[in-house]
Amino acid sequence: MADFSESKFDDGHQPMTSEERKLIFASSLGTVFEWYDFYLYGALASIIARQFFSGLDPTSAFIFALLAFAAGFIVRPFGALFFGRLGDMIGRKYTFMVTILIMGGSTFLVGVLPSYASIGVAAPAILIILRLAQGLALGGEYGGAATYVAEHAPQGKRGAFTSWIQTTATLGLFLSLVVILGTRQALGEATFADWGWRVPFLISIVMLGISVWIRLSMSESPAFQKMQDEGKTSKAPLSECFGEWKNLRIILLALFGLVAGQAVVWYTGQFYALFFLTSVLKVDASTANILVAAALLLGTPFFVIFGTVSDRIGRKPIIMAGLLLAAVTYFPLFKALTQAANPDLARAQAGAQIVVVADPATCSFQGSPIAREIDFTSACDIAKRGLAQSSASYGNQAAPAGTATHILIGDQRIDVPTATLNANGNQFSPESSAQIATFRKALAEGMTAAGYPSKADPAKIAKFEIVLILTVLVIYVTMVYGPIAATLVELFPTRIRYTSMSLPYHVGNGWFGGLMPTIAFAMVAQNGNIYHGLWYPVVIALATFVIGMLFVRETKDVDIYAKFLYWHPNRVRR
Structure with missing residues (x-):
């Protein structure tokens, strides 16, 4: 049995045991598979629009497909509340098992769902139900993974350890792009558009089996186990989280001073950049996927780099710098992306x-x-x-x-x-x-x-420049996202940590971030300028920067364990 002595939690230099490293790796790997499931839909949005929303005109179908994608994000806060409550009451490990089963099962069913041509309006209706189920499950996933890893990490190394959880989102996207690209190459574009797009969804059942097997080998978080052994678990996490202003205030600051900006930077740098390449600049989907995958490979190590640096200089300086850089440079970067990807259009x-x-x-x-x-x-x-x-x-x-x-x-x-x-x-x-x-x-x-091309000329695509621009966008993501898990964990006490941190994270990433592609494309459709949608992430990032700089304090030296009941911006109260 793990050692839950007080000295383990107080000694900031105590190294992680091999068993703890194994458990953290298992948690991270399982989360990769969950994000792979969720990202598939986003990467295949244009094909899904034709398969399930063919009753609409092309522009409305694509926007509606993005809205169905966003539906999964809209319900994430409800999943955060439901599964966060379970995680704070019965433990992190068992909640993990439920979320991954729902996520994996829903993804597999998308792969066998008949199209609009086969069953009419029932097809998009069922698709949206499955997206809602995925969103609920993912709402309970991240808070549990971040909490689980942070509660295993030694004091002074939480940024480094939790940053591995942050890489899982990008690695999940990368894995989905690789599977999609491999399937496209193996079946051909016509077959892939017809039925081959289902293969990546069906493959997820294998990943689900692996993930369940891994998570069955995990033990409970030592901090939660210690609290449970002492009979100090919360009986009503929701009331404790939201019934008192001192805790609700922290939740609101976490949302508007940290997570909202982090979310729009994340989804702009990964999702919107891919949509912009394929839907606006008319770059071939396979080429765009390869370019994005290359940028992800180059940029992903920076999650761990910035997470580790945050243990030394603090979380806040890195997150705030990422927000400001993104807001100031998005317009020139996307204009440079147009010049590199489709110079004829520019x-x-x-x-x-x-x-x-x-x-x-x-x-x-x-x-x-x-x-x-x-x-x-x-x-x-x-x-x-x-x-x-x-x-x-x-x-x-x-x-x-x-x-x-x-x-x-x-x-x-x-x-x-x-x-x-x-x-x-x-x-x-x-x-x-x-x-x-x-x-x-x-x-x-x-x-x-007048020289307007119908699609990007492959011979004129400046691939090196595109990868460089996309990598810069991913590095912004790593700056705001790498330290965010440690920051959120450090804001809240153990007894209500799962619930408290999950809600602002999923409201921010589910609503502010998840709706970003849909809102941006609707803004472009209304205004006409292909860059007009960038005003959404720019304004949100700037607002979060101002609120964060004024009201959010540094958290890296906060002791996160169960003996502390409340973290306050000005003090820690026993």
Whole structure:
């Protein structure tokens, strides 16, 4: 049995035993598999849009697929509360087993779920249910993993040890990209788009078996076991967490002064960068996956580097620096990414700007995830939908009422028709369909004449520059994410740690971060500028930086064990 003597917790130089290292490795490895499951959906969002949301137009289908992806993030805080409560009451190990079984089972079922063409609206409905189940499970996963590892780590080394948990998210993404790429290469693009995309989901059942086997060999956290042996476990973790202002205040500071900014930087640097390459810059999916995977390989060691450095200089300086760097450099970095990935597009945007000239009163909101093609009948809407489906960046020019809507591509003018519906109101009239087809043909020809490419030219892709830019984005992720687990663990006492740290983490990463791709693409669809969506992570990162600098204190020297009941910004109270 592990030694739970007081000296073990007080001696900051006590090395980890080989058994403890094994348990921490097992926890980290199991989390890699969980993140692999969750990331698959994000990487295959465009294919899933065609498979399960084919009843919508392409732009709405992609936004809706992203929204279904985000649904898993929306419920994560509820999973944090439910599983956090279990983890604080019955232990970390048993909660681990439940979360991984739900996550793995849901992922496998996505691989066998019939498409929209087979069972209609039931397909996206079931898909969303499975996404919700995955989100609930993941809501209980991270807090348990971070708490488990931190409670095994010696005082003064928590940043280094918990940073290995932070690598699991990126390694899970990397593993998913490798499996997707290997399947694509083995089956071919056409077969992969048809049914081969299911293979990575089905393979997860093997990983689930391995993960369960690993976690069965784990023992309980020594800090929790000590507290349980002394009869000091919480009987009502939720009441203790949120019933008193002194603890609720810490939770709110953790969310708005740390996690919200960390979340948007993380999802911008990993998910949005991949979506931007494939959906906006039109880089071939396999090429984009390879480039992102290379950047992840180069950047992932920095999780451990920054986690270790945080044990020396503190968590706060590193996290705050990452937030500020990201906010200041996102726009130039993504513009450089455009130049490197699709120089023809960058050249066309500089030489022949596209402008939609229309009466603003005739323009609808373009970012709605539930809108159908037939919901957009005005000339302004048809113009913007056509440009959005071409991934074109455009500006908007307000025109007086009564002005005929038109598009300017440099010196070219393209007139845009207004649509009418058929007698049943369920599709465009034949005349309108013909006019819209003529307009889109003219738009495509006009964009081609102005030098706008239909996709990125593989011969012109500057791969080294792209990997360098993507690596910088990943390093920002490692700065804000590497020390965050240790920081959150150190904010809360053992008896309610699982619940207290899980909620701000999953509200931040589930809502602020998980919704980032959906919100950003909706912002782009509405505004027209391909970089407009970056304002979302920039504003959130800056707000978190200000709140964190003003109100969040350093935590690296806090003793995290059960003898302390509350951590306070100004003191530790016994």
